[in-house]
Amino acid sequence: MSHNSIVIYKSKTGFTERFAKWIGEELSCDVIPYARRSAINFDAYDTVIYGGGIYAGSIGGLKWFKEKLPAMAGKKVVVFASGATPADSAETAKCLRQNFTDDEWSQIKAYYFQGGLCYEKMSLGSRIMMSMFRSMLKKQEGNSESYRAIASSYDCASKEDLKPLLEYCIK
Structure with missing residues (x-):
């Protein structure tokens, strides 16, 4: 229909x-x-x-x-x-x-x-940006829930x- x-x-x-x-x-x-x-x-x-x-x-x-x-x-x-x-x-x-x-x-x-998140399909620029963001988050919050949520690809x-x-x- x-x-x-x-x-x-x-x-x-x-x-x-x-x-x-x-x-x-x-x-x-x-x-x-x-x-x-x-x-x-x-x-x-x-x-x-x-x-x-x-x-x-x-x-x-x-x-x-x-x-x-x-x-x-x-x-x-x-x-x-x-x-x-x-x-x-x-x-x-x-x-x-x-x-x-x-x-x-x-x-x-x-x-x-x-x-x-699918790091494998991200552009190089996006992967680099996410890597910097993960590093900053890890430094600020350690192994927090927010950090773990972006640590690797998931669906x-x-x-x-x-x-x-x-x-x-x-x-």
């Missing part, structure tokens, strides 16, 4: 892509990688979903998506972000909100999903986490 929806995603290490494809399967809709964004005709969709990873507090590719908001007037507009921080962290909610102006926030329904992406977004899109 088609919901006349589209999912556009930008993914560096694969978590956002996996969430986007899961959403596409559940909604039986088009799933388009960020690299092919110029081919999208927003008029063809009632629901537009954008997903990007959170890197240093910013959602990847979101600037482009927000520039397209005028073309999405009257549509359901959804943004999801994925990252390594637990979804129930106060820091996560603050980080998600800081990516939008008040006007954008009133037009967009936003969600966050914890995916994980806690869950299709179940998508339920609120999917329910919003089909109502």
